[in-house]
Amino acid sequence: MLDRLNEALERVERDLDTPVDVAAMARTTLTSEYHFRRMFSVLSGMSISEYVRRRRLTLAGAEVIEGRDTLLDIAVRYGYGSAEAFGRAFRAMHGISPGEARGSGAALNSQSRLAFRLTVEGNTTMRYRIVEKDAFHLIGPKARVPLVHEGVNEPMVEFVKGIPDSAYERIEELSDQEPRGGVSVTVTHDPDRREGSDVDYYVAAATSETEAPEGMEALEVPAGTWVVFPFQKYAFPEAIQRIWVYAGAEWFPSNPAYQHKHGPELLSVEYDEQDQNLASGELWLPAEKAV
Template sequence: MLDGLNRAMEHIEEHLDRPIDIADLARIAVTSEYHFRRLFSALAGMPLSEYVRRRRLTVAGAGVLAGDRTLLEVAVRYGYSSGEAFARAFRGLHGVGPGEARRDGARLRSQPRMSFRLVVEGSNSMQYRIVEKDAFRVAGKRARVPLVHEGMNPAIATFIRGIGADTLRRIGELSDQEPEGIVSASDNLADSRAEGTELDYYHGVVTGAAVPPGLDALTVPAGTWAVFESSGPFPQTLQYLWRDVFTEWFPSNPYRSRPGPEILRTRLAQDGSRADAELWIPVERNTG
């Protein structure tokens, strides 16, 4: 998997002055476009589109300083249709405009080339199981919330506090299969998983029953799920579990993510300081 990712990174470098098709990158990495975007953003810490933009502007910066092409020629070569658009993007990365950089020999910023390798630390192992699951529904209450990578998500906390006790009881009574009890389901995440992008958040249960009026429902087709377990401080353990699945487990195992909700079952200690977590990720086997 990592070899394929690194071949895709080489392809990006060779095509910085040409259009880059995500389908080509996914084919080189022998995975799906969906999984490639998600895995890249988890490993790189930024969306694929942002990395490509920064690399193009880094190389364009060298072209600006070299002075053997006009600024418009440099702009067009790296995908900008006008000098104004290029100048805005250039200033956004480098802190100065291209004309100022060429005239004054300004210091420019650089986005280094990325490559991926597996670092084996040896102290932690991930507990997981693979489950084949029939179609089901997530039934409960839904909200559109921003993604928060570290610390408590205020929008989710506020949303949950606003669900009445009677509604929670009605939701809980619908639970009839794994994962049992109240769960959190995240759906329609942006491919980039960038901080602040929005997602559909469900506070509900997994059920095969009909969903009564007044509740929201998400229908999930049959498929394969990777189920991960973890225990530790709350909420860091939950957020690190998500991170570790994409940065450690996927590169080391013959599976890739597929579209679908990511479901988290959490059991908090009485004082709220620790949690036992079970994370369900929709997966499929790599075909390469």
């Protein structure tokens, strides 16, 4: 799979002067465009569009310093319709204008070419199960927080700390199906899943109830297929966050009968009594059968 992903990235270098064809890149990796965007973002920490922009401006910067072509010629070559638009993008990445960059001693930023490599640590085999669920609701407190791919999400932590015990008790009462108890729910809005983009985050019950109590919100979830990844005594949050990476880069490409689809992603967690830094539970990802 990583070979196909690196092959797709070669299109970025070949087509730096034309709009990026993400759909074609996805076809190279034998995935949907949605899954490709998500997988790239999780693996690299940036969206595919951001990577393409930074690569183009890296090469444009070298040509600006070289000084052989006009700034307008360079702008057009790298997909900008005007010198003004090129100047704004150039300054956003390099911190100076193209004209200033042509002065002696200008220092520019550089985006290296990405290449993905697999590092195998240990011989752990990830378990999974496929679950078909009828329509249900997720009901619980909700907040909008930034997306954080690795490490602690401080706004999310603060939101969870502010939830009263009475709300957790009500969530337990509402829970009447898998995954049981209080479930962490994330709903992304940015198809590229860029770091810092908005995420709707719930602490909720999976329930057959439809009405949300005061102070809570209800999210309707249609009937569908879920891929469930159980885990035991994983370091929180880093090791659990790596399950998303495994699912995107390994499981879905290795199981082409299923495709990841947009929807709420559910995380059920129980902390270890002896070590609160360890957690066990399940990650539920919405999926659909490939056509």
